[in-house]
Amino acid sequence: MSTAFEKSARTRWLALSPTYLIIGIFMMIPLCIMIGISFMEQNVYGGVHPNVSFAAYQQILFETDFDENLVFDPSYLVIIGRSLLLAGIATVVTVLVGFPVAYYIARQNERRRNLLIFLVTLPFWTNMLIRIFAWLLILGRGGVIDAPLRFLGVLDADGSLGLLYSPGAVVLGLTYTYLPLMVLPIYASLEKLDFRLVEAAADLYSNKWGAIRHVVIPLTGPGIAAGAILVFIPCMGDFITVDMLGGAKNLMLGTLVQFQFSTARNWPFGSAVAAILLIFVICNMLLYARFTRAERQRSGS
C-alpha cells in the first residue's frame, strides 16, 4: 500500500510547507540578513548604516591607529586561535574519556546498557547554565575545593588557587558539557560491532591492545568522527561555559559575538565574527560528509 504522502506530491509538500515557512522566514532569512549586515557600517548608537563596507572584516585583522593607518592587530586572531585550540583539546579529551566508557557500556547486558546510557544522557538534557554554575561552586573562591584548603591553612586569606577564569577551567567545562555527545555515537557504533572479530584477532595471536588498535578502533571510526564533530562544533561557538568559567580574559568566538551585541554595540563586527563561526561549522560538516562517504565506499567495495 502506498500512503497519501507517497501518492500525492501535493499532500507531501503541503505537510512540509509549515516547516519551510517557519524555518525559512525565521532562520534562513535572519542568517542572510546577518551576512548582509556584516558588510555594512557600524552605527555607534546601535544598528547599522546601510552602506556597503568591509570594515567589519578588516577589523578582525587590522586596527586603525591615530594617523588613520591600518596596523596589523593580532588580538582577534588570538581569539579565533584560542577557540580552535580549546575546542580541539576538549574534543581530544572527550574522545580519550568517551571511548573507554562507551566500550565498557557496550559490553554490558541489555538492561544495564540501557540504564548506563540513560545516565549518560540525563545531565545533557538538564539546564546547561545550571550545570556550569555548579562548577562555579566547586572551583570558585570559598567553594568545594577552595574552602577545605583555606580551613587547613594551605591557603591564606589573600591566596587563591586560580582555578576559575583560566583556559583549564574552560576546557574542563566544555569537556563536562559535551561528553555525552561523544559517548553516544561511539556507543552506537560499538553496539553494532561484531565482537567475534575481536576473538578472531585473538586467535591470530593479537593481544587485546592489538585487537583494540587494529580491529575495534578502525571499525568504530565513523562513530568517533561523528562524536568529534558533535563536540567540536558546539565547543567553538559555546557561550555559557566560556563566559562563566573563562571570564573576560579568555574570550572565544561565542563570547566575542555576544559581547558585540550586548556591550560593544557593533553589529557589523559581531555579524562578521558570527559569519566566520558559521563558515567553520559548514567546513566541518562538509569534511564529515566527505569522510562518511569515503567510509561508505570503502565498506561497500
Added chain:
Amino acid sequence: MSAPRKTKAKGAGNVAHFKSLYVLVGFFYAFLYFPIIVLVAYSFNTGTRAMVWKGFGIDWYVKVFTNGAILDAAKNSLLVGLIATILATTIATAGALALARGGAFRGKGVSMGVMTLPLIVPEIVTAVATLMFFSAIGLNLGLGNLIIAHTVFCIPFAFMPIRARLEGMDTYMEQAACDLYATEWQAFRYITLPMMMPGIIAGATLSFVISLDDFIISLMVSSAGTTTLPVYIYSMIRNGISPEVNAISTVLFGVSLALVTIYWIASKPRK
C-alpha cells in the same frame, strides 16, 4: 590475558575484556553527577553566602517561591515553552509524516536539511541573527518574539523522535483499515495517529525541555518584562551568587529530570 570469566555481551568471548575499566567508568559517572550533587546539597544550606555551608534548611526554597520576579520569569518560561512546544510538535509531525511516509521523492534530502538546520547552526549565531531580524522588521510582540524563536529551534527536537517512531512502524494496520473501507483520513485518524502517539509525546517532551533550558537565544531575544527563568538565573549569578540561585536551579533541574524520564519512557521501542 585476563582470567576466564563469564561475559554478558552478545557473542563475545573474554578476549577484549579490560578488568579495571570499571574504575574509569566509575570516575566518569562521578564526574558527570558530582556538580549536580554539590548544587542540590548547597541548596539546603541556610547560610547567607552561597558557597559557605552553615546548616540544613529549606529557607531558600521559601524565598524562591515568594520572590515575585522569579515567579514571573517562571511563568514566562512555562508559557513560551508550552506554546512553542505545541507549534513545533504540530509542524514537526506534519513534516515527519511527509518525510517518513513519502517514499523517495525529489527534494527529500533538502527537506531533511531544512528540518535539521537549527541543530547545525551554532546557537549564538541563531541568537544574534534572530535579534537583528526582529529589529530590522520592527517586530515587537513581547513574549511573541520569544515564542517564534523557540518554535524554530524546537522543530528538529520534536521531529527526531516522531520520525524514528514512524520509521519503526509498519503499514499493515493502515492497509487493513483501508481494506475495510476506511477513508484515508479515517485510517490516519484512527490507526496512524494513535500508533505514532508515543513518538509525538516524546517529541513534545523533548521540545519542552529544550525550550525551558534555552538560555542564549532567550537572552538575546527577550526584552524587559519577557525574562525567562534561565535568563533571570544568569542575571542573579552575574550580580553576585545568592543562595537563592542554588534553590531555583535545583527546582529547574528537578523539572527537567522528570520530563526527560517521561521522554525516555515514551520513546522506548515497544516489543
